[in-house]
Amino acid sequence: MTFLNAIMLLGLAAVAIPIIIHILNRRRAQLVDWAAMQFLEESLTSRSRRILIEEILLMLLRCLLLGMLAFALARPFLRTGRLLVADTADAQDIAIVLDGSLSMTLESAGASSFQRAADEARQVLEVCRAGDAVSVVLAGPTAQPVVATPLSDLDAVRRELEGLRPAGGSMDVPRALNEAVRSLAAGSNLAKKIILITDGHKIGWDLDGRKRWAFLAEEAKESLPAAPVVIVRTLQIPKQWRNVCVGGLRLARAVVGTDRPVRISVTVANTGVGDLEPEGVRLAVDGVELEARLPTAGGQARPTGRIAEGASATVEFDHHFKASGPHVVSAAVLCPDDLPGDNQALHVVNVLKRLPVLVIAGERSTRPLGGDADFLQIALAPPSEERPDPAENLIEPKLVVASDVASVKDFDEYSVVVLADVPRLPASAAERLARYVQGGGGVLIAPGQKADKDFYSGWTGPDGKRITGCRLVEFIDLPVADGAEQRFVHVAPNTIDHPALKLLADPSVSDLASAQIKRRWVLASDDEPGVSVGAAMDNAEPYLIQRQAALGFVLTLAVPLDREFSDLPVHECYLPMVHELVYYLAAPSQPPMNIQPGQQIAFPIPGQISHGDVAEVFTPDGQRHAAELRQRRPDAHRGWLATFSHTAAAGLYRLALPDKALGELATRPAVARNADGVGGVPFVVPGNPEESKLLTLAPEDYARAAEFVNLKRAETLSELTHAIKGGVPGSEIWRVLAVLCAALLLAEILTTRAIALRRQVHLARPVAFGTDQADVEAFRERARQLLQTPSPRKEVPAK
Numbered sequence: 001m002t003f004l005n006a007i008m009l010l011g012l013a014a015v016a017i018p019i020i021i022h023i024l025n026r027r028r029a030q031l032v033d034w035a036a037m038q039f040l041e042e043s044l045t046s047r048s049r050r051i052l053i054e055e056i057l058l059m060l061l062r063c064l065l066l067g068m069l070a071f072a073l074a075r076p077f078l079r080t081g082r083l084l085v086a087d088t089a090d091a092q093d094i095a096i097v098l099d100g101s102l103s104m105t106l107e108s109a110g111a112s113s114f115q116r117a118a119d120e121a122r123q124v125l126e127v128c129r130a131g132d133a134v135s136v137v138l139a140g141p142t143a144q145p146v147v148a149t150p151l152s153d154l155d156a157v158r159r160e161l162e163g164l165r166p167a168g169g170s171m172d173v174p175r176a177l178n179e180a181v182r183s184l185a186a187g188s189n190l191a192k193k194i195i196l197i198t199d200g201h202k203i204g205w206d207l208d209g210r211k212r213w214a215f216l217a218e219e220a221k222e223s224l225p226a227a228p229v230v231i232v233r234t235l236q237i238p239k240q241w242r243n244v245c246v247g248g249l250r251l252a253r254a255v256v257g258t259d260r261p262v263r264i265s266v267t268v269a270n271t272g273v274g275d276l277e278p279e280g281v282r283l284a285v286d287g288v289e290l291e292a293r294l295p296t297a298g299g300q301a302r303p304t305g306r307i308a309e310g311a312s313a314t315v316e317f318d319h320h321f322k323a324s325g326p327h328v329v330s331a332a333v334l335c336p337d338d339l340p341g342d343n344q345a346l347h348v349v350n351v352l353k354r355l356p357v358l359v360i361a362g363e364r365s366t367r368p369l370g371g372d373a374d375f376l377q378i379a380l381a382p383p384s385e386e387r388p389d390p391a392e393n394l395i396e397p398k399l400v401v402a403s404d405v406a407s408v409k410d411f412d413e414y415s416v417v418v419l420a421d422v423p424r425l426p427a428s429a430a431e432r433l434a435r436y437v438q439g440g441g442g443v444l445i446a447p448g449q450k451a452d453k454d455f456y457s458g459w460t461g462p463d464g465k466r467i468t469g470c471r472l473v474e475f476i477d478l479p480v481a482d483g484a485e486q487r488f489v490h491v492a493p494n495t496i497d498h499p500a501l502k503l504l505a506d507p508s509v510s511d512l513a514s515a516q517i518k519r520r521w522v523l524a525s526d527d528e529p530g531v532s533v534g535a536a537m538d539n540a541e542p543y544l545i546q547r548q549a550a551l552g553f554v555l556t557l558a559v560p561l562d563r564e565f566s567d568l569p570v571h572e573c574y575l576p577m578v579h580e581l582v583y584y585l586a587a588p589s590q591p592p593m594n595i596q597p598g599q600q601i602a603f604p605i606p607g608q609i610s611h612g613d614v615a616e617v618f619t620p621d622g623q624r625h626a627a628e629l630r631q632r633r634p635d636a637h638r639g640w641l642a643t644f645s646h647t648a649a650a651g652l653y654r655l656a657l658p659d660k661a662l663g664e665l666a667t668r669p670a671v672a673r674n675a676d677g678v679g680g681v682p683f684v685v686p687g688n689p690e691e692s693k694l695l696t697l698a699p700e701d702y703a704r705a706a707e708f709v710n711l712k713r714a715e716t717l718s719e720l721t722h723a724i725k726g727g728v729p730g731s732e733i734w735r736v737l738a739v740l741c742a743a744l745l746l747a748e749i750l751t752t753r754a755i756a757l758r759r760q761v762h763l764a765r766p767v768a769f770g771t772d773q774a775d776v777e778a779f780r781e782r783a784r785q786l787l788q789t790p791s792p793r794k795e796v797p798a799k
Helices: 006-028 035-039 041-073 113-127 154-162 173-185 210-223 374-380 402-407 427-438 453-458 499-504 574-589 659-667 689-693 699-705 717-725 734-759 776-788
Strands: 076-079 092-099 133-139 143-151 191-198 229-234 244-251 262-270 280-285 288-293 312-319 325-334 344-352 355-361 395-401 416-420 442-446 470-477 519-525 531-536 542-549 552-557 601-604 615-618 624-631 640-644 651-656 681-685 710-714 730-732
Touching: 006 041, 041 734, 092 113, 092 143, 092 173, 113 133, 113 154, 113 191, 113 717, 133 154, 133 173, 143 154, 143 173, 173 191, 173 210, 191 717, 229 717, 244 325, 244 344, 244 689, 262 280, 262 325, 280 312, 288 312, 325 659, 325 681, 344 681, 355 374, 355 402, 355 574, 374 395, 374 574, 395 402, 402 427, 416 574, 427 442, 427 542, 427 552, 442 574, 453 470, 470 542, 499 531, 499 574, 519 531, 519 542, 552 574, 601 651, 601 681, 640 651, 699 710, 710 717
Parallel strands: 092 133, 092 191, 191 229, 229 710, 355 395, 355 416, 416 442, 442 552
Antiparallel strands: 076 730, 133 143, 244 262, 262 312, 280 288, 280 325, 325 344, 470 519, 531 542, 542 552, 601 640, 615 624, 615 651, 624 640, 651 681
């Protein structure tokens, strides 16, 4: 507590006045001896005690009255918060950053955290002074400038806040603050402030990314006259809340075809407080509900509905997509909770009818299964009882001998290219294949004994780096000595780290580890970004090396895929291994249907585009926006491309195109327009499952951020508003003291009146000796007689 008129505290000396008067009154009393006093001592003692109490009570009331009056005149100021920013009279530019993440939809006291954040933003506008200008940034996975430049028209800013909705996903704090700095740079005032209103969720702050925070500090230093004050207002979230979320929706294969079913795994997690028991998990495809199943918790053999706090469970479905094209798969957990926004997950599956694969073999053979790629070709399109015709398989292989590779006009017509024991490629073909990988194509290299190690080790891409990501050191052939046992090496399952081989890593379900390798290449991986060893053999030599080249991947095996070098083709794992490798390499060549927040939608148009055709996108909030139509680059696929960049919000997007541009896709259930006219090719921006865990920031986390920016924490709304309008959070309490003074004065008057009535000091009680009819003379005479009559004496008995 402070005093705005402290000199008036000298008035507290007046408290001594009632005490002095009380002492002086007691000293002024005189003692008078009176013979009859002995009969009244007992009565006077009781009366004196009561009088003393009454006088002390009156004295205290008068002292309190004078003291309270002195306090009121001193104007006491009671602080309710801290002074975050030094007061200044200059106009200021203010950037308000609203946390629009999924966790801000959590409700408390009938309002979501985002609604409370918007209300506090309006309170900030109310306390802005003349000349202040305000901009607004909606922070989510990307930063959306709602009011891009600071406006002094605060009513316009209020209107923008009215229709604002959370973006979903996780808030990227460094990106949001960078956007706020850019908006402040467009303002004209010298004083700069950033207000971040959030629920304190730790996800998205990226405190380990020190380079990003250092870039933010450097950006603010270069673009602003002074480093802005970043005021973080952290809203309170409930301590007890219930939440179960869909933590993931994953398909067993990266490429899905119409040839066979695919397994869909749904992960359900309990991120709230206390155990929960969902009714089940429901799977739907293109809006058609298929079935609902109970989740299976970890370590349990049978499905159970109960999920313990902090635990997760899995539900698995098998579904056969009969039609090619995009399909929207949704998984929803049936459980009412406090954060319903994460109870559903969406995933777009682009189902293929054909997956063209080009197999380039070193040479043909007239012997059955004697060629370099004969086993591989059969494995890619195997006949079966259900599909006796190989043409019904998803993978459509085309075999070309290395000497005829010049006949391949365009590698872009194939999703994957396989080099099976190819000695070397012509320079033109090697250059075109390198560009093919850079554009998103996949290449699988299985070099044989005839492979030219100088060619593969010197084969570089447009970036000047080795296209294979490794060197072919030497070819090893394990000879058999007379009378000696054949020596082999094997793939070590515990070294498998590549996604395409994960299904084969368990020896209990795969026989990959038993495959005998007798001839192989020794590979030496490059120490370059994007190069990794996906599996090794039991002699520690690499078995598979991957290199990511721009958009595509190259996989190099140490062993060819035919029978001459290992017995792998006769093992059960051979077919699924070949298929998984092809699916993995083909995935980047497919248009991405599940994209990250802020990633551009880029859809290659399969049909025709005419002059005047337009493309538009329906966003998750129901808004309609124009998309861009442009021709593809000459060095990439031919045709047209539809692009859209505003994908900050999590949810389902639909790219609407004319039917002739979509071709047969226009008839697919996931693409066709509904009764409201909404339709188009679906795309999904997934949310971040970590957003559902509500991990709040600790004081040391704020301290780490404060190493790069001038960060202040506003614990109350009062601290926040005073940081804008100036002054110290708090209020004067002299009015309260004035009311107390009036109450004390009234109490003193009433107490004085009550004491006076008790003592009856204002009344004179008359004493009457006899009546008016009494004879005074007769009374006097009777008195004389009584006085003259001697009083009778008692006789004292003789001793």
